[in-house]
Amino acid sequence: MLDLKSLFPTVTAFIAFILTLLCLFAGTQRNFLEDVDLLTLYTPADTAGTASSGAHDFYSIHVMSYCQGTLVTLDPGTEVTRNVTECSNRTILSSFDPTQAWPKEITSSQDLGWARVISDDFHAFRMTSQVMAVMYCIGVGAMGAAILVRVWTTLSPRAGQGLFEFSFFMLGSFSISIASIIATVIAFEFVALINAHGKGSNVSAHYGERFLGMSWAAVGLVLAGSVSCFVNVFVYKRAAYAPAPASKDIEG
Numbered sequence: 001m002l003d004l005k006s007l008f009p010t011v012t013a014f015i016a017f018i019l020t021l022l023c024l025f026a027g028t029q030r031n032f033l034e035d036v037d038l039l040t041l042y043t044p045a046d047t048a049g050t051a052s053s054g055a056h057d058f059y060s061i062h063v064m065s066y067c068q069g070t071l072v073t074l075d076p077g078t079e080v081t082r083n084v085t086e087c088s089n090r091t092i093l094s095s096f097d098p099t100q101a102w103p104k105e106i107t108s109s110q111d112l113g114w115a116r117v118i119s120d121d122f123h124a125f126r127m128t129s130q131v132m133a134v135m136y137c138i139g140v141g142a143m144g145a146a147i148l149v150r151v152w153t154t155l156s157p158r159a160g161q162g163l164f165e166f167s168f169f170m171l172g173s174f175s176i177s178i179a180s181i182i183a184t185v186i187a188f189e190f191v192a193l194i195n196a197h198g199k200g201s202n203v204s205a206h207y208g209e210r211f212l213g214m215s216w217a218a219v220g221l222v223l224a225g226s227v228s229c230f231v232n233v234f235v236y237k238r239a240a241y242a243p244a245p246a247s248k249d250i251e252g
Contacts, residue, residue: 006232009169010150012225017143019218020176023211024136027062028090035082037062037208038129038183039191041098058082060208061096063133065089092133095126117197125190128182135179142172143222146229162233169226176222180215187212 026033037060056068060082069084088094098119146168153165187207194205 006150006153009165009225009229009232010147012221012228013143013146013150013169013172016172016176016218016221016225017140017147019214019221020136020140020143023215023218024063024133024140025090026211027060027067027087028065030067030084030087034060034067034084034087035208036210036214037067038186038211039205039207041096041194042204042206056085059096059098060084062094063129063136064091064094066094066096092137093130094133095129096122097126098122118194118201118203121190121193121197125186129186132179132182132186135175135182139172139176139179139218139222142168142175146172146225162229166226166229166233169222169229173219173222173226176215177219180212180219183212183215 022033022036026036039061041059041061043057043059057071058069060067060069065088067084067087069082069086071080072083146165149165149168153162191205191207194203198204
């Protein structure tokens with residue numbers, strides 16, 4: 001008979017595993033979840049006649065890479081769409097550097113008026129973004145391990161396996177929660193900082209709503225799975241192994 005109590009944590013771990021993987025690998029190549037970005041940096045490439053010099057209209061920043069492209073309007077009055085032309089190489093310790101992504105003649109152009117402080121902002125958040133990526137990787141590994149422990153428990157049940165599963169759930173909950181908190185800080189505080197410093201040079205940023213939604217959905221799922229796993233290990237199992245109450249003889 002299928003044990004729904006034991007199946008629920010595994011289902012939540014699997015869905016959280018998939019969502020975290022998608023957040024981690026989004027934008028690592030063209031046409032693969034390129035709109036699931038941490039934030040998008042919009043640059044004034046066309047305003048100063050510098051489009052032909054190598055700058056792009058936008059840079060979408062992801063966990064392990066960044067993509068760049070142009071803004072396209074197909075018909076007058078229609079919504080502007082993003083045309084991704086290239087994505088950087090995938091690396092866990094990825095950090096976007098505007099001075100490297102843009103040609104030197106753009107960032108040093110007096111006509112463009114590039115705010116050097118924006119580059120300093122990205123440099124200051126470099127370590128923070130790298131810690132976020134590492135936390136996402138730990139979360140993916142922990143959720144994958146929890147799923148494997150559940151398979152192991154199903155095929156060869158032994159005492160103490162539930163404790164291993166709960167430990168991986170706790171590790172996954174901690175790491176994905178920390179990564180999501182860092183992503184939220186970057187999405188709101190860091191984006192606001194870029195917008196404040198980029199007013200004079202028409203540089204703006206916008207956080208990725210889909211990325212945050214997927215990341216926090218994974219957090220909610222893994223937390224729900226952790227609570228369910230805790231109940232299965234420390235409540236139901238303890239009740240199952242508790243000694244039966246002694247029956248009292250009825251005196252005639």
